[in-house]
Amino acid sequence: MTTTTGQGAAPGRRRAPSMADVAREANVSGQTVSRVSNGRDNVDAATRDRVLAAMAKLGYRPNSAARALRTGRFRSIGVIMFTLSSFGNMRTLDAITTAASDAGYSLTLIPVPHPTKGELSVAFDRLADAAVDGVILVVEAHLLDESDVELPDGLPVVIVDASGDERFPGVDTDQAHGARLAVQHLLDLGHETVWHVAGPERSYSAARRRDVWAETLAEHGASAPPVLTGDWSTEAGYELGLELAANPAVTAVFAANDQMALGVLRAMHETGRAVPADVSVVGFDDMAESSNFWPPLTTVHQYFGEVGRRSVEALLHEVEVGERRGNSLVDVELVVRQSTAPPRG
Numbered sequence: 001m002t003t004t005t006g007q008g009a010a011p012g013r014r015r016a017p018s019m020a021d022v023a024r025e026a027n028v029s030g031q032t033v034s035r036v037s038n039g040r041d042n043v044d045a046a047t048r049d050r051v052l053a054a055m056a057k058l059g060y061r062p063n064s065a066a067r068a069l070r071t072g073r074f075r076s077i078g079v080i081m082f083t084l085s086s087f088g089n090m091r092t093l094d095a096i097t098t099a100a101s102d103a104g105y106s107l108t109l110i111p112v113p114h115p116t117k118g119e120l121s122v123a124f125d126r127l128a129d130a131a132v133d134g135v136i137l138v139v140e141a142h143l144l145d146e147s148d149v150e151l152p153d154g155l156p157v158v159i160v161d162a163s164g165d166e167r168f169p170g171v172d173t174d175q176a177h178g179a180r181l182a183v184q185h186l187l188d189l190g191h192e193t194v195w196h197v198a199g200p201e202r203s204y205s206a207a208r209r210r211d212v213w214a215e216t217l218a219e220h221g222a223s224a225p226p227v228l229t230g231d232w233s234t235e236a237g238y239e240l241g242l243e244l245a246a247n248p249a250v251t252a253v254f255a256a257n258d259q260m261a262l263g264v265l266r267a268m269h270e271t272g273r274a275v276p277a278d279v280s281v282v283g284f285d286d287m288a289e290s291s292n293f294w295p296p297l298t299t300v301h302q303y304f305g306e307v308g309r310r311s312v313e314a315l316l317h318e319v320e321v322g323e324r325r326g327n328s329l330v331d332v333e334l335v336v337r338q339s340t341a342p343p344r345g
Contacts (some may be wrong), residue, residue, distance in 0.1 A: 017058040022146035025054035076106045076313065078132035080123045080141055082114075086232060086288050088304055089138055089261065095308025096136060103316055108132055134315045137161060156318040158311045161205055169318070170327040171311040175208035178300040178332040182254045182282045183216040184299070185334060189280065190342045191252035193222045197240050197264060198229045199256040209256050209284065225250075230260050237263020244279075245271040251279055251343045258290050258299055264338070265293060274323060276341035286335055296337035306330045 023030045028051060035043050038053040043051075054060070076176055077100050093109070100107050108130045111125040120139075127135060134156035159170045186194045196213045214224045228243065230236030235258030244250045245267050255261035261283030268275050275281055275295055279294025283290060286301035309331050314325045 012316070014174045017060040019060070021058055022054045022060050026050045036104075038233060040119060041158055044236070044288070075104060076108060076130070076132045077312070078108045078110065078127035078130065078135040080110045080112060080135060080137050080139065082112050082128070082170050087257075088302065091304035092138060092308045093309075095305040095313055098312060099309045099312035103312065105133070105312075112134055133319045134158070136311050136315055154235065156315055156324075158315045158318075159223065159331040160311050162306060165168050168299075169314045169325045172312060172327075172329060173242040173302045173304075174329045175180060175205050175207075175330050176212045178284060178302070179212035179254075180211040180216050181334040182284065183299055184215050185224065185336065186252040186254065186280055186340065187216075187220050189252075189340060191280065192343075193217060193225060194254050195225045195244055195250050196227050196242075196254045197237060197253060197255040197260050198227050199232050199260075200227060213254060230256075232259060233256050234259045234263040236260055238267050239266070241267025242271065244268075245273045253279060253281045255281065255283050258285040260289045261290075261297055261299070261339075262293055263295070265295075268323075269294075274340055277344065278342075283342060290335075291337065293339070294340045298340040299335055301335050 019030050019033045025035070026047075032043060032047060032067065036048055038054075048162050077096075079096060081089055081093060089147055108127060110126055112119045112123050123261045124135070132155075136158050138160045149204040154281060157168045159168050161172055165265060179277055183194050194213065194217065195211060198210045201207070211228060217224045221322035228240040230240055240260070240268055241253075241264035244253060244264065253261075253264055253305065255264055261281055264281055265275055268281070283297050284302070285300045290299050310328050310330065315326065318324050
C-alpha cells in the first residue's frame with residue numbers, strides 16, 4: 001500500500017516538518033517560531049529554548065531562501081583567492097572560515113588560478129549566482145590598481161593584502177614595519193649591507209617589503225645590492241641562494257618569505273657557507289616549521305588569524321550595520337632565532 005503525505009508529495013516520502021509543526025510541538029505561535037528562526041531577540045529565553053528543542057526533535061530546518069527574501073540577507077560570504085598554495089593565504093582562509101562560522105554565515109570560496117582582470121570578473125559573476133551578502137578578496141592588489149577593473153556596485157567588499165585603495169576597506173599585515181624590523185636587526189648586528197630575495201613583482205606585499213628594505217638601508221647609509229626576485233617558492237629561494245652563496249661579499253640576506261629563506265639555507269649549506277657564521281638569513285611569515293629549520297630561522301611573525309578575523313568583522317559590519325570601516329593594519333613581531341649573528345671579524 002502506498003502512502004502519500006500531502007498533495008504533490010513523492011510516494012513513500014515523509015513530509016518535511018513545517019514551521020506550523022514546530023509551533024504545535026512547542027505550544028507557541030508560528031510568529032514566535034519565525035522570530036527564533038531569524039535570530040530575533042524579542043523572545044524570552046525559556047520560550048526560545050522550547051522552540052529550539054522542538055526544532056531539534058522534529059528535525060526542522062529553516063528555509064534559508066524564504067528567510068533571505070524576508071530579511072534581504074543570505075547569511076553567506078564569498079571569498080575570492082588567487083592562490084591556495086601559499087602558507088599565508090591558507091592561514092588567512094582558515095581564520096576567515098572560523099570567524100564566518102562563529103557569526104552564523106556560510107562561505108563560498110572561488111579560487112582564481114591566474115591573477116588577471118578577466119578571471120576576477122568571472123569570479124564575481126559566479127558569486128552573484130551564489131547569492132552572497134559580501135565578498136572578501138585575497139588578491140595581488142596591483143591588479144586592482146588597473147583602471148578597467150570594475151568591482152560590483154552595492155556589494156560590500158573587503159580586500160586582504162590591500163594597497164590602500166580607498167574604494168573599499170582593507171585589512172593587511174603591517175608589511176613596512178615587518179621589513180624594517182628584519183633589515184634593522186641585521187644592520188644592528190654589524191652587517192654592512194643586506195641582500196634581498198624579493199617576492200613576485202606584481203605582489204603588493206613583496207613590493208612593500210622590497211621598498212622598505214631599500215629605504216632602511218638608505219637611512220643607515222648602506223648601499224642597496226641588486227634585488228633577486230623569486231616567486232615565493234623554496235625552489236626559487238634555492239636557485240637565488242646559489243647566486244648569493246657564490247658571492248663572498250654576501251654576509252646577510254633578507255628573504256621575503258620563509259619558504260624562499262629555506263631555499264637560501266639549503267644553498268648555503270650545500271656550498272659550504274655556514275649559517276650564521278658566514279651568512280645571516282632572515283625570513284618573513286614565521287611558518288610553524290621555521291623553528292625547526294637548520295638553523296632555526298629568525299623571521300617576522302605575521303598574525304594571519306587576526307587578519308582573517310578583522311576582514312570578516314569589517315565585512316559584516318557593513319552588511320549588518322551599513323557602515324564602511326577604514327583600512328586596518330595588523331602589527332608584526334620579529335622572532336630572533338639561530339640563523340642570524342654578527343659578521344665574522
